[in-house]
Amino acid sequence: MTKKKMETLKKLAPEELKRHIDPSFFDFDNTGDVESLEGTIGQKRALEALNTGMDIDAPGFNVYAAGRVGTGRSSTVMSLVNEKAQQQPVPRDWCYVYNFDEPDRPKAIDLQPGMASDLAADMEDLLAECKEEIPKAFEGEDYERQRNEVMKEFQQRRGKIIDELREKAKELDHAIHVSPAGIVAVPVVDGEEISQEEFAKLDKEIQEDLREKNNRVQELIGDTISQARKIEKSVKDKAEELDREVGLFAVGHLVEQLKEKYGEYPKLVEYLDKLKNDIIENISLFRSEDDSQHDPMGMQRQAKKHAFNKYRVNVLIDNGDADGAPVVEERNPTYYNLFGQIEYHSEFGGMSTDFTMVKAGSILRANGGYLTMQVLDLLLNPFAWEGLKRTLRTQKAQIENMWDQYRPIPVATLEPEPVPIDVKIILVGSPLIYEILYFLDKDFRRLFKIKADFDVEMDVDDAHLEKYAGFIRNQCQKHDMPDFDQEASAKLIEYGMRLAGRKDRISTEFMQVADVIIESAQLAKSCGNELVSRHNVADALENRERRLRMVQDKLQDMIEEDELIIDTEDAVVGQINGLAVLQLGGHSFGKPSRITCVSSVGQQGVLNIERESKMSGSIHDKGVMIFNGYLSQMFGQDKPLSLTASLCFEQSYSHIEGDSASCAELYALLSSLSDVPLRQDIAVTGSVNQRGQVQPIGGVNEKVEGFYEICKRKGLSGKQGVLIPSRNQKSLMLKDEVVEAVADGKFHVYAVDDIKEGVEILTGISAGEQDEEGKFPEETIFGRVDKRLRKIADVLKEYGKGPDKDERVSSQ
Secondary structure, eight states: OOHHHHHHHHBOOGGGSOOOOOGGGSSSSBGGGSOOOOSOSSOHHHHHHHHHHHHOOSTTBOEEEEOOTTSSHHHHHHHHHHHHHHTSOOOOEEEEEOOSSSTTSOEEEEESTTHHHHHHHHHHHHHHHHHHHHHHHHTSHHHHHHHHHHHHHHHHHHHHHHHHHHHHHHHTTEEEEEETTEEEEEEEETTEEOOHHHHHTSOHHHHHHHHHHHHHHHHHHHHHHHHHHHHHHHHHHHHHHHHHHHHHHHHHHHHHHHHHHTTTOHHHHHHHHHHHHHHHHTTHHHHOOOOGGGOTTOHHHHHHHHHGGGGSOEEEEOOTTOOSSOEEEESSOOHHHHHOEEOOEEETTEEEOOGGGEEOOHHHHTTTSEEEEEHHHHHHSTTHHHHHHHHHHHTEEOOOOGGGGGOSSOOOOOOOOOEEOOOEEEEEEOHHHHHHHHHHOTTHHHHBOEEEEOOSEEEOOHHHHHHHHHHHHHHHHHTTOOEEBHHHHHHHHHHHHHHHTOTTEEEOOHHHHHHHHHHHHHHHHHTTOSEEOHHHHHHHHHHHHHHHOHHHHHHHHHHHTTSSOOOOSSEEETEEEEEEEEEETTEEEEEEEEEEEEEESSSSEEEEHHHHTTOBOHHHHHHHHHHHHHHHHHHSSSSOOOOEEEEEETTOOSOBOOSTTHHHHHHHHHHHHHTOEEESSEEEOOEEOTTOBEEOOSOHHHHHHHHHHHHHHHOOOSOOEEEEEGGGGGGOOOOHHHHHHHHTTSOEEEEESBHHHHHHHHHSSOOOOOOTTSOOOTTSHHHHHHHHHHHHHHHHHHTTOOOOTTOOOOBO
């Protein structure tokens, strides 16, 4: 077969290098005639998983939405949960009330939607009425009369026991004096009270007698004081009972009205009973008069204000205005934003709090509905991930100040009653984080049993193309930009196919597509065009690439100036142009690299210089080892193999990874062994297996375009091209410039299935087929290689260093 015929059989036609979308496919003049897309394009698998997770009402069936950024994970999740939430009932309200038994443990009460705010308002009204009605009740004539009677009774009983004391003291020659300071007994002689000086002048016998009588009088005084205290306590109890009766009369009916209104909530009724008792027990709080003149610092007034807080209600969750289940998207999932916190306020140099300062977090706001958040944000916030797992395990939300336990000095705080939760958590993140959590966190697989995988591509069919047009319309409408005409829409869809890397697929990374839509529309707008044209889209894509390709241009400058040595003409033995893809930020491009091979007599096998210098990865090393297996299959079936060869990526100063250069390395080795030069105007990409089949690789478009640009800079000869695996044909979505160059015969793309086919294109000589004896024709490439290997074996045998019959060539 001639060289020209071999090339023609494997050369791809221009129409095979790119799939063009016919603008006439669209039944609209421009996207303004299309209905704006609402919803998600493609992602059938992810939508099914999301629906399954949201439909299952059982613990642990929370959802992890995995996919690349820009595939519509968050928007799809929010759209779907909002739709689901509308069909679900409104959850109950939650509030905290004062715990009269344990003040540091506020009680949580749930009510029907909207009732929590009503309760809070009713309690404010109750408090206001108590402040108004209680003072009035104690200012009434009836209360004054009853209180006077109680006091009168006290005075009478007190006066009676004092009189009895005086009579008994008189019999013991003592007079009784009563004053605010207490009761004093004074000796009496001959009917006259005497002083201490006079007492000292009395006879000893009289003094001794008076002392004995004074002791007896003191005992009587003690008994009298004890009786007075009992009377005082009895009267005080009667006064307090009177106050309670009056207070109960003033507020009892108000509390009973609330109990009747909220009778269906036993926990709330119990709270109201205790509240009524507490108001009555602290009735003086409502009776105290304005004492601002005696409280210039306002301390008493502030203390009184806080004392009233225990009669208020702290509404945590109010669903009165909700329409369906709540949907919360937490964009900053700190511990306190998720689970709530207990706030403090500064007062007179100190910090204080009460149950009214307990604040709910996203978990409680989403209770009965859905909570979505980015998993990376969640993991980066201290305590948030562990707190979420604990909450999901216990099905209760505990509000606490997590950092309090790390204070150097413990601080007394509140311990609010945990709130039962029923919330569906949807985490949005990358597939990598999912895998890490799944294998390293034993709780993750129990708590997030549903994985929704968002694909980066979808099939190119009529339905999806129509939805793509709807997406274009949505973006133009959203940003108030010009609409796209048919050709511009077709061009954008071709860009989507380029992103997907397949002719039969289109990208679902809509963030990138949306960026191109906006930039294209802006170009049309700046030109004064009413519609976006195909040229606007092409210019936008070119502008985007130009912004990002500075490094690419510098590398190409170095190649053009021969600083990085790449030949694009002639033929050289043991030398070939391999192709690699470099990724920098949002830009990837192809870069040719010179690969050389030198072979000689020896037994070291194939020496991979990159591996020896520790500049290659395991996948690249594996590729080199694989083609050694191919050599054994082709040339080692009738003889032991012996050779020494070294493979090197010239002017390579960074790490090399991947097996897409294994074909190029094998071609260089075969060229060196056969002493047949390889064409330098053809670059090669592709991996090879042990049977010599050429396998598909990634980045084929970037590689072809990268070599084309080098050839263009050095001058297109009409012979240059790229050799690719035939299985990569479906991945070809080359730039229009490259397709046009191929159509004009200035550049070529060859597709091969087997190493033999590639060798023939690169050398213009037949690879050769084995005859019945397993030998290749001497004029073929493989015949020359086989001859060289036999010669090496003979030389080694002659020098006494021949290999044993079972030895095979090996890679170092």
